[in-house]
Amino acid sequence: MPSDTPERVEVELQQAEFHCKACSHRFELPTNCDFHYGEHVVRSEKLGELGRLHALDEPAIDEIIEIANALPSMARLSAHTRNNLIGETYIAVADVAPDGSRFASGRKPDCPKCGSRYVSELRGTYNFQTFNPIRLRYHSWNGMVSAEKVALVDYWLEHFRDGRSGTR
Numbered sequence: 001m002p003s004d005t006p007e008r009v010e011v012e013l014q015q016a017e018f019h020c021k022a023c024s025h026r027f028e029l030p031t032n033c034d035f036h037y038g039e040h041v042v043r044s045e046k047l048g049e050l051g052r053l054h055a056l057d058e059p060a061i062d063e064i065i066e067i068a069n070a071l072p073s074m075a076r077l078s079a080h081t082r083n084n085l086i087g088e089t090y091i092a093v094a095d096v097a098p099d100g101s102r103f104a105s106g107r108k109p110d111c112p113k114c115g116s117r118y119v120s121e122l123r124g125t126y127n128f129q130t131f132n133p134i135r136l137r138y139h140s141w142n143g144m145v146s147a148e149k150v151a152l153v154d155y156w157l158e159h160f161r162d163g164r165s166g167t168r
């Protein structure tokens with residue numbers, strides 16, 4: 001269900017060069033960076049709307065990390081894998097985008113010329129531009145009881161772990 005009016009932030013975002021595999025168009029748009037400490041640039045699954053999360057400013061993130069680390073299924077994983085899965089999970093449990101879909105760290109932009117989703121990221125550029133991404137919020141998370149939160153985190157961690165094992 002789409003939430004109320006999204007809050008937007010104005011930030012300088014680093015761009016990357018993308019290549020459309022359908023029409024060969026090359027273009028620059030913000031890169032999906034989740035390498036800065038606690039800062040994520042993501043896109044909504046459906047329309048590719050830009051979203052931004054500053055994890056250090058969001059109390060829900062600490063709670064999600066704590067729940068995830070306490071799950072027995074996480075204990076067997078390497079710290080690297082665990083951190084990646086937890087990062088994907090706290091983006092997935094954020095409030096949905098205005099288009100009704102979830103935000104995802106791996107969602108690339110659509111080609112601005114032909115609209116294709118078959119786009120690959122070639123390289124990061126050093127070009128920064130001002131954008132107005134939607135600030136990721138956790139209203140729905142904050143309204144849940146503890147058992148619901150644990151179940152939701154467990155669900156998404158499993159989901160991303162299964163996806164990962166299938167990719168390589």
Ligand SMILES: [Zn+2]
Binds near residue numbers: 020022113116
């Ligand atoms: Zn294209």
